[in-house]
Amino acid sequence: MTEAEALKAAQDALKAWGVTATPRLIKNRENIVLESEGPEGQRAALRLHRPGYQSDDAIRSELWWSEALVAAGMTVPQPIRTLDGEVLATGGARVASLVTWLDGEPLGEGGVPLAMPPAEQEALHEALGAELARLHMVSDDMTRPEAFERATMDLEALLGSDPAWGRYWENPSLTEAESAELRAAGAELREVIAKHAEQGGDFGLIHADALRENVLQQGDQVRLIDFDDGVFGFRMYELGVQMSQNWDQPNREELGAALLRGYATVRALPERAEDLLEAFTLMRGLASCGWTNGRYADDDPAVRGYAERALEMARRWRG
Secondary structure, eight states: OOHHHHHHHHHHHHGGGTOOSOOEEEEESSSEEEEEEOTTSOEEEEEEOOTTTSOHHHHHHHHHHHHHHHHTTOOOOOBOOOTTSOSOBOSSSSOEEEEEOOOSEESOOTTSOOOSOHHHHHHHHHHHHHHHHHHHHHHHHOOOOTTOOOOEEOHHHHHSSSOTTOOGGGOTTOOHHHHHHHHHHHHHHHHHHHHHHHTTOOEEEEOSOOOGGGEEEETTEEEEOOOTTOEEEEHHHHHHHHHTTTTTSTTHHHHHHHHHHHHHTTSOOOTTHHHHHHHHHHHHHHHHHHHTTTTSOTTOHHHHHHHHHHHHHHHHHHO
């Protein structure tokens, strides 16, 4: 959608909440996100959901999950119901949801070195590890409704013949040799993750997209936003996703240790957690390499950028 089309769709959607104020566009990507007013004049975030990505029931499940997390004492965006008492508005150009606004600044941006001093970086990653552990613990304690629907990101979805995020070895920028290199890394990675699963690897609801842009910092506190990618998946994959943006930072080992340290204050880590963190960090790198397939033109620099990142991560991991 163009910006004008997005604003028009947003204003149409907001009628379901009785809101007439003009929203402000924040992000026009797969989901369109706008800053808006709620029905009581409160600050809110309007999401126009990307067509074909999540079913209406899956989006409702995400919003139910958010309400349950808040009820358990966590601070995450929760749905604001329409005038009809629904969590979704489904009659417009896109399915829409309106959620409460959380104050704070994003932890950072992918591809841009973190701006704060190293000690503060470590403290925030330790806080984030604890917050992710709380998310996992609360999610396990919930009694989900029968209609709860979220995708499962198991071993096959990650590293099968048709991965959920795309065949990373078919990234169009790869040479034949580079493609073979990534397939070999994927095969080795599959053995590691399969062994983790066989040993009872922690598996359940995860945010699955705890990148810097989706982590809000307010002082020494961190909060998660944007649960749109939430799935049933490996809990260590959750941490690997976060570390995938730190993989090339000079203090990446310290940040990884801080993330694990914070997690362990709330929830037990598996054996050899440091090795698993490296493996699942590479897993996210491969997934991102496949994610570009069909989303960008073959000659878009981002396609090669994700491929080069995956190759460098794989080479370092394989030694």
